[in-house]
Structure formats: C-alpha cells, structure tokens
Amino acid sequence: MKTINDLFILEGMKESAVLAGHRGLTRNVQFVNISDTPDVIKFLDSNHLLLTTGYAFKDDIQQMCELIKHMHALNCSGMVIKINRFLKELPTEVKLLADDLAFPIIDLPTKHTLGEVSRHILNYLNDDETEQLYYALHVQKEFSKMMIKGYSMSALIEQLGHFLARPTLLLNHRGEKIASSHHFGMESMKTVEREIIQKVKEDLVSSRQGRTFTIPLRDNQSITTFPVQTKRLFPSMLVIFDSLTLPYPSSQMAIEQAGNVISFTLIKEQAIEENSRLLKNNFFDELIEMRIGSEEEILSRGNYYGLKENMDNICMVCTVDQKGQNYESLQLYEKKVGELYNSIYDQLEDEIIQNDIEAILFTKEKYFVMILQFPKFGEVDSDTLTNFINNCQTNIQGDFSISFGVSNPVFSIKDITTAYHEAVEALLTGYEMNKLGFVNFYKPKELEELLSSVPKKDLKALYENTLKSLAYPKTKEEQELVKTIQVYLDSQCEISETSRKLFIHRNTVKYRIEKTEEMLNCSFRDPVDSLRMRVALIIGSILKENESNA
The missing domain is CATH 3.30.450.40 (GAF domain)
Structure with missing residues (x-):
C-alpha cells in the first residue's frame, strides 16, 4: 500500500508543501475523495485522502478542527487543501492540532485542479x-x-x-x-x-x-x-x-x-577526454614536424603527456590494413570507418593497461602511434614488446587486420621524431612486400641497398673510374690483384692477416698492394681512397649480380 510520502512524485503533488503533521506522512493511502461540504466526514473511511478548497471552513475554523479529529479517529490519510483559495494561510490552532495528531495537511498550488490531482493519484494507486x-x-x-x-x-x-x-x-x-x-x-x-x-x-x-x-x-x-x-x-x-x-x-x-x-x-566526460586527446595529438604532430622551438619546451610538454626523461623510447606505428573486401566495403561508410578507428584506439588503450606497459598513445593521420618507454631496453623488454604486439593483434583484429612498424630504441624525447620515421618506414616496407597483418622491425638500409637505387650507368662509371684496368680483369695476375685488394681492405689493411687468409707470403701481399696502388694512383691507407675502393668493389658485385640475373 502507498503512503502520503509516495505521492510527491506525481504532477501537482510534487509542487505541494506540507503545512502540518509531518510525522504522519507515512500514513497509508487507498482512496481519494473530493469535497467542500461540511458533512464530508460521512463519506470518508480508513486510508481515505481528502482533497478540498477549504470553502466550508473559511468562516468556521473550529469546524475544521472537529473534522480533523474525526478523520484522525477514522484513520484517514490526511488532507490536501488549496490554502490560497479561501483561507490564505493555515490557522495556528489547526496547525497545532495537526502536528499533535501527526495528521498531514498539504498545501496544493492553485494552478492545479482538484480533479486533475485526484486522477493522477487514483491512477497511481490502482495501476502498478x-x-x-x-x-x-x-x-x-x-x-x-x-x-x-x-x-x-x-x-x-x-x-x-x-x-x-x-x-x-x-x-x-x-x-x-x-x-x-x-x-x-x-x-x-x-x-x-x-x-x-x-x-x-x-x-x-x-x-x-x-x-x-x-x-x-x-x-x-x-x-x-x-x-x-x-x-x-x-x-x-x-x-x-x-x-x-x-x-x-x-x-x-x-x-x-x-x-x-x-x-x-x-x-x-568522454567528450572532454577527446578534446584532451586532440591537444595531445597536436603536441605529437608538432614534435614530429619539428615545430617546437626549444629542447626545454619539448621536455616540458612531453612530461605533461607522460613521456619520461632518461628512458629508452621505442616508437610503434599501427594501422588498419587498407586492403581486402571487408575494409573496402567499410570505406563506403565514412561513419563506420570513424567508429572503427575510435574502437581500435580504445582497445589499444585497454591493451596498454592490461599488459602493464609504459606507453603513451597518439594518433597521426591514419596511424596509431605508441611510444613505449623502458629504463634500459634489452632482450627481456624485446620479448615483452613482441608479446604485447601479439596480444594487440589477437584481441583487436576482427573482420579486418592491423599491421605494426617498430623503430629502434632512441634515448632522448627529442629523438622520437627519428624513431617515428623509422617505424613508418618499417610499416611501409612490409606493405611493399605485399604483407597483411604483419609486424616489421626497422632495419637500416645496407650500403648495397642504397647503391642499388643509383642508376646503373652512374654505378658503372664510378666502378670503371676507380678500378681502371682492373675493373674487368682478364689475366690471372689481374684477378689475383683484385682479390688481394678485397681481402686486404676487409682485414683493415693488415698485411699479416691478409697473408694468412690468402695463404701467401706477407712479402707477396706487400708487393701486390704496392703494385696496385701504383696502377690506380691511390693509397689504401688514405681514408678517402680506401672508402672509394670499398664502394667500387661493392658496385662490382652488384653489376655482376645484375648480369647473371639478366
């Protein structure tokens, strides 16, 4: 059964004020009666709530007191009255009586009709x-x-x-x-x-x-x-x-x-977080594009976003593989792509926390960028990093795949720019090899790779100008001279070591080196000449490989 207290959630009643009998608000309510007649007590019973304008008592306060006593004796619920209509205020005598009997009297604002409030209460009482x-x-x-x-x-x-x-x-x-x-x-x-x-x-x-x-x-x-x-x-x-x-x-x-x-x-609150995320990404963008003026500012702003000093920093770049039927169908719906990227960001945050990794997550264009920090990056940390990436791919990939590019460690926050470009290059290298859902670690390009990108005619010209007549050895003696040069340079110009590797006397080595220096007009102990000769020999192997593959 409902109490008077329960009625204050209803229209009209919630704007009402309890004038007297507050202790009686726990009285039960079972029925509502509307009346302005003096003999209303004849129509009331236990748990009845009376709604009235108070017209019958405007000139007879004693009669109102008698009615309250009778209603209390019948265990009625209370009285809801429009005080401002006729009485203007609750008489002190009535208030004292109601408080004494714990009989609630409630003031109903005049803008609400008794019928309207009665309907709300009855509906409330009769309908669970x-x-x-x-x-x-x-x-x-x-x-x-x-x-x-x-x-x-x-x-x-x-x-x-x-x-x-x-x-x-x-x-x-x-x-x-x-x-x-x-x-x-x-x-x-x-x-x-x-x-x-x-x-x-x-x-x-x-x-x-x-x-x-x-x-x-x-x-x-x-x-x-x-x-x-x-x-x-x-x-x-x-x-x-x-x-x-x-x-x-x-x-x-x-x-x-x-x-x-x-x-x-x-x-x-998440919208506020997204705004903070935008500011964080702006910092990272300025860091990568080298638009931050001083090293002091880099360190100050970096520390604010969680980047610690004197740590080894690994940059890891992650993105959704933009190939495959599922991704291409997603592209038709820009909103879905946005939702996908927001979802991946949240899941990467979850993985960082669950794997207990020291990492800060940024976004730059289509890339998710994580800066992972280690006191001193070693073999154990490398295993931790690999497990973390595997967990990310296992838990995040669904109808799409994600790939990772990972940089070498850098010590300073200001060098994160270098690490970022290494990670991106590692990622792009994986795509050049037509891989999907991969992890690629950055490796510096070897000299052979760099020389392979130079036009063949330029390589050939450098090779011939450096080795001259030995560029294309015809006799056995010329072939032995070229071989001796190669081993001598690989042995850091040590005659004894070269002699041991070629199984010839050291004087023979000395003779061949002197003769070659005279033929090529150079000195192998001169750093410039030595480097030029080393490069020329590498070019020779590249040219031979190209000829054999042709």
Whole structure:
C-alpha cells in the first residue's frame, strides 16, 4: 500500500508543501475523495485522502478542527487543501492540532485542479505499471537536474544508492571502479568491493551484458550488473546489491532511467577526454614536424603527456590494413570507418593497461602511434614488446587486420621524431612486400641497398673510374690483384692477416698492394681512397649480380 510520502512524485503533488503533521506522512493511502461540504466526514473511511478548497471552513475554523479529529479517529490519510483559495494561510490552532495528531495537511498550488490531482493519484494507486513509470520518471528527473547542475559522477552514484537503499558501484568497461556509494567507505566493504571487481573481471563479457552472481563475503548475497552504454565499444557497468529484492516501486525501469542519465554524464566526460586527446595529438604532430622551438619546451610538454626523461623510447606505428573486401566495403561508410578507428584506439588503450606497459598513445593521420618507454631496453623488454604486439593483434583484429612498424630504441624525447620515421618506414616496407597483418622491425638500409637505387650507368662509371684496368680483369695476375685488394681492405689493411687468409707470403701481399696502388694512383691507407675502393668493389658485385640475373 502507498503512503502520503509516495505521492510527491506525481504532477501537482510534487509542487505541494506540507503545512502540518509531518510525522504522519507515512500514513497509508487507498482512496481519494473530493469535497467542500461540511458533512464530508460521512463519506470518508480508513486510508481515505481528502482533497478540498477549504470553502466550508473559511468562516468556521473550529469546524475544521472537529473534522480533523474525526478523520484522525477514522484513520484517514490526511488532507490536501488549496490554502490560497479561501483561507490564505493555515490557522495556528489547526496547525497545532495537526502536528499533535501527526495528521498531514498539504498545501496544493492553485494552478492545479482538484480533479486533475485526484486522477493522477487514483491512477497511481490502482495501476502498478503506472506507479513504476511515475517513479522511474521521478528518478530520471532528479538525476537529470543533477547532471545539468554539473554534479560529479560520485554524487550521482551516491544518489542512486540513496534512492535504492542499496550499495552501488559504477565500473568502466574494463571492470575498474569509477565511483561508489558511501557504503563502500567502511573498511569491511572495501574487501567486498575488491571481490566484486574480481568477479566482474573474471567474466567481463557477461558482466557487460548484465548478470547476477553471489559473493561469499556477504553470505552469498546477490550482486547484479546493469550495462551503461557510452561512446566506447563496450559498456560501463552499474553494480547493485540485492537488486532482485528491491522494495516496490524501485523497479528495474527506475534503474534504467538512472543509468541513462549516468550514460549521458559519461559521454560528456568522454567528450572532454577527446578534446584532451586532440591537444595531445597536436603536441605529437608538432614534435614530429619539428615545430617546437626549444629542447626545454619539448621536455616540458612531453612530461605533461607522460613521456619520461632518461628512458629508452621505442616508437610503434599501427594501422588498419587498407586492403581486402571487408575494409573496402567499410570505406563506403565514412561513419563506420570513424567508429572503427575510435574502437581500435580504445582497445589499444585497454591493451596498454592490461599488459602493464609504459606507453603513451597518439594518433597521426591514419596511424596509431605508441611510444613505449623502458629504463634500459634489452632482450627481456624485446620479448615483452613482441608479446604485447601479439596480444594487440589477437584481441583487436576482427573482420579486418592491423599491421605494426617498430623503430629502434632512441634515448632522448627529442629523438622520437627519428624513431617515428623509422617505424613508418618499417610499416611501409612490409606493405611493399605485399604483407597483411604483419609486424616489421626497422632495419637500416645496407650500403648495397642504397647503391642499388643509383642508376646503373652512374654505378658503372664510378666502378670503371676507380678500378681502371682492373675493373674487368682478364689475366690471372689481374684477378689475383683484385682479390688481394678485397681481402686486404676487409682485414683493415693488415698485411699479416691478409697473408694468412690468402695463404701467401706477407712479402707477396706487400708487393701486390704496392703494385696496385701504383696502377690506380691511390693509397689504401688514405681514408678517402680506401672508402672509394670499398664502394667500387661493392658496385662490382652488384653489376655482376645484375648480369647473371639478366
């Protein structure tokens, strides 16, 4: 059965004021009667609520007192009266009597008709679903007011716990606590909170969808999770104690309405996070494009976004493979591509946290960029990095694949620019090899690779001008001279080492070197001549390889 207190969520009643008899607001209400006649007591009974303008008592306050005494004797609910219509104010004698009898007298604003308020109350009393809807709307309005006024998430969760008279938690999509009601401030409840979070994390998939489980620490009391949708791929979760036995009318509909307002608040907070993310990405863009004036500014702004000094930094670039039927069909819908990239960003953040990696996530154009920091990058860290990438690919890839380019370590924050370009080059190299869903580590180009990109005619000219008559050895002696030069340079111009490798006397080596220097007009101990000769010999092997492949 409903009480007077329960009626204040209804239209008209929620704007009313209790003038007297506050202790009687717990009186039950079963029926509503409208009357302005002096003999209305004949038509009243137990748990009846009287709605009146007070016209019958405007000139006889004593008669009003007698009516209140009789209604109290009948165990009536109370009186709702339009004070401003005829009485203007509640007489002191009536107020004292009502307070003494704990008989509630409620002032109804004149803008509401008695018939309108009566209809709302009767519908509420006679229809369980309507009652639930009224209560849900009441909860929704209260929470909406709090959201508009900028109340914190902790305040919203505290208010929900108050409405439901149940301990209440709000967890993010990873099962981490965002806010809790005051119940969890007690030392004993902190242990319970840890057990709940552990249970949720053990089965995140079901918890995000909504499930009920029990915990031994509270005598197997039931705990229920309710999904709270946000802009993220996975929902946050409301966790409520013993929701299956919530007192009427604390229905699931009311929980859902509160959840909707909490959802909007979370989305607002995420919008603020996105703005912070934009500023962070602007810093990274300025760092890579070398638009930050001083090293001091680089360090200051880098520290603000989590980049620590005196650490080994690895840059890892990740992107969605832009090939394949699934990606091409996604491209038809720009919104879906945007949602996909936002989802991947969130999941990369999750992987960083779950793998306990020191990393800062940025975006630049179509790339997700992670700067991973290690005190001293070594073999163990290399294994950690590899496992992290494997976990990312396993947990994130779905109807699409993602690939990674990884840089060499750099020590200074200002050198992250170099690391970024290395990571991008490693990624592009993988695509040049027609790979998908790959991990490619940066390797500096060898001299042979660099020379291969030079036009053949230029290579040939440099080769012939350096080796002259030995460029195309015809006799056995010329072939031996070229071989001796190669081994001599590889042995760092050590005659004894060259002699040992060629199985000839050291004087023979000395003779051949002197003769070759005279023929080519150079000195192998001169750094410039030595480098020029080394390059020429490499060009010779490239030209021979090209001829054999032709």
